[in-house]
Amino acid sequence: DAKTTQPNSMESNEEEPVHLPCNHSTISGTDYIHWYRQLPSQGPEYVIHGLTSNVNNRMASLAIAEDRKSSTLILHRATLRDAAVYYCILRGGSGSARQLTFGSGTQLTVLP
Amino acid sequence: NAGVMQNPRHLVRRRGQEARLRCSPMKGHSHVYWYRQLPEEGLKFMVYLQKENIIDESGMPKERFSAEFPKEGPSILRIQQVVRGDSAAYFCASSTGTGNTGELFFGEGSRLTVL
Numbered sequence: 001d002a003k004t005t006q007p008n009s010m011e012s013n014e015e016e017p018v019h020l021p022c023n024h025s026t027i028s029g030t031d032y033i034h035w036y037r038q039l040p041s042q043g044p045e046y047v048i049h050g051l052t053s054n055v056n057n058r059m060a061s062l063a064i065a066e067d068r069k070s071s072t073l074i075l076h077r078a079t080l081r082d083a084a085v086y087y088c089i090l091r092g093g094s095g096s097a098r099q100l101t102f103g104s105g106t107q108l109t110v111l112p
Numbered sequence: 113n114a115g116v117m118q119n120p121r122h123l124v125r126r127r128g129q130e131a132r133l134r135c136s137p138m139k140g141h142s143h144v145y146w147y148r149q150l151p152e153e154g155l156k157f158m159v160y161l162q163k164e165n166i167i168d169e170s171g172m173p174k175e176r177f178s179a180e181f182p183k184e185g186p187s188i189l190r191i192q193q194v195v196r197g198d199s200a201a202y203f204c205a206s207s208t209g210t211g212n213t214g215e216l217f218f219g220e221g222s223r224l225t226v227l
Contacts, residue, residue, distance in 0.1 A: 032213055043116075043203045043218030044155065099145050099168065100216060102155040
């Protein structure tokens with residue numbers, strides 16, 4: 001699987017937007033960009049995914065660069081509950097449901 | 113619809129004993145994945161199973177570890193003759209297997225402590 005690069009840690013103030021970057025310069029045309037997060041002492045949870053177009057859901061937005069070599073997860077209004085490790089993952093393959101390969105992610109700290 | 117259920121949530125074993133971790137996928141899900149997370153480290157893929165088949169076990173240690181997902185019942189990750197280095201959180205995830213867009217749903221994990 002192609003690799004992703006994320007900052008080790010980021011801080012945000014509560015109720016402010018957060019932009020979590022991810023670089024994936026070796027992404028292939030069939031790779032989807034997935035984001036998961038892991039809250040302390042919990043299993044990972046799905047946040048959002050996309051291929052080429054920007055995506056929005058109730059949790060977050062995903063902005064994908066035109067060349068697809070980078071993407072940004074946007075939390076519009078951070079809360080203390082959003083403090084977690086955020087993982088940017090490329091998922092490709094021949095159509096089979098392959099596993100996710102987690103990197104080290106970005107530890108997001110939300111300050112009150 | 114209940115989520116992915118893992119049990120036990122906490123398991124303590126002495127060196128040399130066996131550990132069995134169970135995972136019941138979400139209803140309708142036929143794909144199960146096991147991950148291990150060592151203390152202060154990231155999640156490492158271990159094995160991917162469909163009903164009665166191991167699809168990818170490239171992350172599974174060659175010795176002492178085995179996994180199954182029978183036609184009926186939960187998926188089981190079995191660790192024989194546990195050692196202290198096996199102490200970790202073991203997470204199970206399930207999916208419907210809809211290609212590379214499908215979401216993986218994770219359980220709360222089973223935390224194994226080897227004394």
